[in-house]
Amino acid sequence: MIRLLRPALWLGLLLAATFGMTSLRPLFTSLFPLLERPVYMQDSFAALLLAHLELVTVASALAGLIGIAIGIAVTRPWGAAYRGLAETISAAGQTFPPVAVLAIAVPSMGFGPEPAVLALLLYGLLPAVQNTIAGLIQVPDAVKDAATGLGFGPWRRLWQVELPLAAPLILTGLRVSVIITIGTAAIASTVGVTTLGSPVLLGLSAENTAYVLQGAVLIGLLALTTDAVFDAIHDMLA
Amino acid sequence: MIRLEQVRRAYAGREAVAGVDLTVERGAFCALIGESGSGKSTLLRMINRLVEPDSGRVLLDGEDVRSLAPEQLRRHIGYVIQSVGLFPHWTVARNIAAVPALLGWERPRIEARITELMALLRLDPRLAKASPASLSGGQAQRVGVARALAADPDLLLMDEPFGALDPVTRTALQTELARIQRETGKTIVFVTHDMDEALRLATQVVVLDQGRVVQDATPSGLLAHPADDRVRDLLGREDRGLRRLALRPVQSVMRKPGPASAPAIAAATDCRAALSRMAELGVSVLDVQDEHGTRLGSLHLADLIAG
Amino acid sequence: MPRLRPDPVLLPLVGALCVTPLGFAFVTAARNRLVSGRPVALLEAAEGPAALLGLAGLALLALAALRRGPWLAIIAAALLMAALGWIAGDYATTLSASQPTARVSLGAGFWLMLGLAALCLVEAARQTGRAGTSLATALVAAILALLLLSGTLDQLSILREYANKRDVLGMALLRHVEIVGLAVLPTLLIGIPLGIACQRRPGLGRLVLPALGVVQTIPSIALFGLMLAPLAALAAWQPELARAGISGVGMAPAVLALLLYSLLPIASNTAAGLASVPEPVRDAARGLGMTPSQIFWQVDLHLAFPALLAGLRITIVQATGLAAVAALIGAGGLGAIMFDGLFTGALDLALLGAIPVIGLAVLADLLLRLASPRAIA
Numbered sequence: 001m002i003r004l005l006r007p008a009l010w011l012g013l014l015l016a017a018t019f020g021m022t023s024l025r026p027l028f029t030s031l032f033p034l035l036e037r038p039v040y041m042q043d044s045f046a047a048l049l050l051a052h053l054e055l056v057t058v059a060s061a062l063a064g065l066i067g068i069a070i071g072i073a074v075t076r077p078w079g080a081a082y083r084g085l086a087e088t089i090s091a092a093g094q095t096f097p098p099v100a101v102l103a104i105a106v107p108s109m110g111f112g113p114e115p116a117v118l119a120l121l122l123y124g125l126l127p128a129v130q131n132t133i134a135g136l137i138q139v140p141d142a143v144k145d146a147a148t149g150l151g152f153g154p155w156r157r158l159w160q161v162e163l164p165l166a167a168p169l170i171l172t173g174l175r176v177s178v179i180i181t182i183g184t185a186a187i188a189s190t191v192g193v194t195t196l197g198s199p200v201l202l203g204l205s206a207e208n209t210a211y212v213l214q215g216a217v218l219i220g221l222l223a224l225t226t227d228a229v230f231d232a233i234h235d236m237l238a
Numbered sequence: 239m240i241r242l243e244q245v246r247r248a249y250a251g252r253e254a255v256a257g258v259d260l261t262v263e264r265g266a267f268c269a270l271i272g273e274s275g276s277g278k279s280t281l282l283r284m285i286n287r288l289v290e291p292d293s294g295r296v297l298l299d300g301e302d303v304r305s306l307a308p309e310q311l312r313r314h315i316g317y318v319i320q321s322v323g324l325f326p327h328w329t330v331a332r333n334i335a336a337v338p339a340l341l342g343w344e345r346p347r348i349e350a351r352i353t354e355l356m357a358l359l360r361l362d363p364r365l366a367k368a369s370p371a372s373l374s375g376g377q378a379q380r381v382g383v384a385r386a387l388a389a390d391p392d393l394l395l396m397d398e399p400f401g402a403l404d405p406v407t408r409t410a411l412q413t414e415l416a417r418i419q420r421e422t423g424k425t426i427v428f429v430t431h432d433m434d435e436a437l438r439l440a441t442q443v444v445v446l447d448q449g450r451v452v453q454d455a456t457p458s459g460l461l462a463h464p465a466d467d468r469v470r471d472l473l474g475r476e477d478r479g480l481r482r483l484a485l486r487p488v489q490s491v492m493r494k495p496g497p498a499s500a501p502a503i504a505a506a507t508d509c510r511a512a513l514s515r516m517a518e519l520g521v522s523v524l525d526v527q528d529e530h531g532t533r534l535g536s537l538h539l540a541d542l543i544a545g
Numbered sequence: 546m547p548r549l550r551p552d553p554v555l556l557p558l559v560g561a562l563c564v565t566p567l568g569f570a571f572v573t574a575a576r577n578r579l580v581s582g583r584p585v586a587l588l589e590a591a592e593g594p595a596a597l598l599g600l601a602g603l604a605l606l607a608l609a610a611l612r613r614g615p616w617l618a619i620i621a622a623a624l625l626m627a628a629l630g631w632i633a634g635d636y637a638t639t640l641s642a643s644q645p646t647a648r649v650s651l652g653a654g655f656w657l658m659l660g661l662a663a664l665c666l667v668e669a670a671r672q673t674g675r676a677g678t679s680l681a682t683a684l685v686a687a688i689l690a691l692l693l694l695s696g697t698l699d700q701l702s703i704l705r706e707y708a709n710k711r712d713v714l715g716m717a718l719l720r721h722v723e724i725v726g727l728a729v730l731p732t733l734l735i736g737i738p739l740g741i742a743c744q745r746r747p748g749l750g751r752l753v754l755p756a757l758g759v760v761q762t763i764p765s766i767a768l769f770g771l772m773l774a775p776l777a778a779l780a781a782w783q784p785e786l787a788r789a790g791i792s793g794v795g796m797a798p799a800v801l802a803l804l805l806y807s808l809l810p811i812a813s814n815t816a817a818g819l820a821s822v823p824e825p826v827r828d829a830a831r832g833l834g835m836t837p838s839q840i841f842w843q844v845d846l847h848l849a850f851p852a853l854l855a856g857l858r859i860t861i862v863q864a865t866g867l868a869a870v871a872a873l874i875g876a877g878g879l880g881a882i883m884f885d886g887l888f889t890g891a892l893d894l895a896l897l898g899a900i901p902v903i904g905l906a907v908l909a910d911l912l913l914r915l916a917s918p919r920a921i922a
């Protein structure tokens with residue numbers, strides 16, 4: 001239960017900030033007395049959070065599933081020929097800054113949420129694939145041999161022996177993938193997607209520091225909540 | 239001469255070394271033996287101040303080791319450990335040269351010393367430029383010993399130096415070490431788990447248990463009069479007789495040469511090997527000969543057993 | 546005749562290369578810079594020697610895929626990449642000769658084919674090892690240089706944007722490097738001692754490293770946003786600071802945020818590198834009589850150096866990307882051009898900003914990998 005305390009705390013803060021931001025108007029008014037509209041009103045913060053979450057969830061879930069599947073495939077005997085390529089691409093691809101990928105991918109596929117999801121998904125794949133491969137190949141050969149010798153079939157061995165042993169590294173990959181996706185999704189408001197990044201961008205262009213602050217706080221809290229959730233899962237696995 | 243006086247050392251309230259008095263004479267080959275956790279390493283490491291005693295004194299040639307700066311002290315004591323601890327980022331040659339370099343020797347003198355030591359430890363000179371990672375376990379341990387000997391210390395401390403090696407390599411290195419000790423007359427303090435190794439190499443065997451000295455004797459003294467059951471267990475109850483035989487060369491029990499019908503055995507053999515040979519051939523008399531085939535004497539089963 | 550031994554990786558890639566032109570526009574042609582373009586298929590765009598080169602490249606690549614010839618595959622893939630650029634460039638040149646304001650942009654088909662050819666190149670290079678990788682890198686660099694210097698690509702929209710923005714781009718590139726440098730240098734000065742301290746005192750490490758981890762977790766745009774208000778307040782409170790260039794927007798918050806981000810990889814890699822020094826090695830060093838500072842300089846630091854360098858590489862690559870985001874808070878650099886393009890819907894301008902960002906990151910990664918020591922002393 002103690003494990004769930006930290007994610008619960010961050011989640012509480014995130015929800016409180018999302019739903020309570022508007023009632024902080026007096027605070028923002030006193031902080032920024034020169035601003036006519038000290039609280040972002042174009043969309044409700046709850047709607048922004050939901051939109052952001054939707055983008056991240058779809059992209060990350062697909063990236064995770066596909067990434068793990070690719071990682072498993074290339075570490076099986078029948079997919080081994082592709083492992084080198086998968087390792088090279090997933091390592092090299094991550095040197096490409098995610099913003100730059102977004103800036104290239106989205107406009108060339110047309111602005112809007114779908115291309116953004118696709119770009120986030122493609123980028124999110126890289127750490128998922130990389131860590132799944134790393135996790136599966138670090139399982140000692142002796143352990144795999146023993147499992148086979150005891151009569152485990154290939155799939156049972158994968159499910160009951162290899163994946164549990166690889167789980168911590170795979171989880172790390174998913175965490176990296178999701179955290180990057182959350183940050184990049186915020187920047188996706190520059191290509192016309194409504195996310196928690198929208199108040200920040202509007203605030204920056206309209207010199208409304210209050211908007212910037214409101215968006216930034218929520219994005220930060222979302223990332224920290226997610227990170228705490230991954231921490232809790234990690235502890236449960238251990 | 240090394241002298242430990244009432245040295246103690248506790249970790250978290252548990253005494254790893256609990257009041258040890260020990261004297262190791264110059265030129266002695268002292269083996270520290272005992273079960274895992276009996277305090278052998280701790281005792282050894284107190285000599286070069288890698289561990290400081292909570293109380294008691296360690297004297298080297300009458301001088302308290304605490305009167306010397308630890309680094310200076312260690313540079314004049316060789317140190318070899320089981321996991322070898324070669325510096326992975328340095329070549330074999332540079333590893334061997336570590337202490338001479340610390341002591342500020344001239345380049346040519348260091349080069350000469352490297353060559354000399356590689357020859358002494360029978361290391362292929364081509365390995366000088368190799369990386370430690372490319373060495374076999376036996377080669378790595380030879381380099382470890384060479385590194386310890388580099389500055390020609392009078393005293394060599396070895397903590398299970400051959401523990402991780404296969405039996406053949408281990409025997410080869412034991413033989414080398416015995417030869418080096420004979421040739422150089424160094425004092426060696428040696429930690430081991432292996433009673434045969436201790437009996438074969440040492441002139442003094444110190445048995446430790448729970449941080450205390452249980453017995454301090456010569457190998458034959460130990461075999462003849464084990465202090466208690468713990469020592470008997472270490473000696474291996476069934477094998478004790480055989481081990482005693484192993485300490486004795488055949489020449490010490492042979493009689494005048496008899497009629498020349500018996501199978502031959504080399505004069506350098508020990509009594510255990512001779513007994514084994516008798517059992518193998520089903521005879522009770524062997525003919526002792528030197529390397530030129532000259533008959534030196536005859537060996538009788540009754541004499542072996544009578545000891 | 547040698548038996549066919551199809552390469553299981555290259556063959557499907559070649560197959561994909563053959564069908565891509567049927568489904569995706571190779572380039573798009575627009576009447577001017579502002580309107581959206583008409584899709585043009587590869588078969589419509591390709592003609593003359595460029596088309597022949599492309600066909601030859603594809604055929605050789607197929608042959609290499611069927612016969613397991615990785616060296617041939619490297620050359621064939623490089624030829625194909627050259628041909629793709631040449632075809633697009635030729636088409637743009639021809640079109641702009643008759644319609645000077647027309648803009649030809651590279652389409653999804655071009656990028657997909659280029660990507661597939663690059664995958665073939667990477668896989669073949671991987672199969673041939675170090676020599677193949679060097680050859681592939683050299684070929685790609687040579688082709689790119691040839692296409693750019695010969696002017697073949699000059700009429701493509703992205704190069705026309707470049708021609709217009711040449712000076713701005715140069716300045717932005719310098720600014721970008723400046724931001725990264727200003728953040729990374731102090732990070733080294735703080736991060737390395739911090740990492741050493743964290744490794745020496747595990748209690749400190751358990752406190753500091755997770756805290757830096759939290760900073761890493763906060764998305765860049767949020768951290769920039771959070772720096773904005775306090776720095777703006779600071780500048781308002783102390784006008785001297787404002788005159789010295791400290792304010793909520795611009796270089797100051799960007800460099801500060803980048804510095805905070807960079808501390809974690811440097812400090813934690815320093816600590817991890819030191820922690821990876823095997824205990825027996827340290828024990829032996831002590832036993833031989835090395836002083837603590839000799840152990841640190843001659844053993845610890847040497848053995849930790851690769852990890853430290855890896856930390857530096859991660860830091861620079863990461864900072865290069867983050868510096869692009871920093872353009873949103875007015876720090877300038879390549880990100881400014883990139884976002885300018887995104888906000889105005891000028892795709893080629895966005896590319897013009899984004900491609901050098903990737904180039905810088907990849908270059909930094911490559912150089913620091915090459916600098917990584919493998920030899921022993």
Ligand SMILES: Nc1ncnc2c1ncn2[C@@H]1O[C@H](COP(=O)(O)OP(=O)(O)OP(=O)(O)O)[C@@H](O)[C@H]1O
Nearest residue numbers: 249250253254272273274275276277278279280281
């Ligand atoms: N640095 C240390 N910290 C805590 N406890 C220690 C330390 N060094 C030794 N001990 C403890 O002291 C006791 C004696 O350890 P020591 O290493 O001297 O035994 P040993 O006889 O060399 O054993 P082994 O044969 O396993 O090497 C053990 O119980 C050990 O756990």
Ligand SMILES: [Mg+2]
Nearest residue numbers: 278279280397
């Ligand atoms: Mg020990």
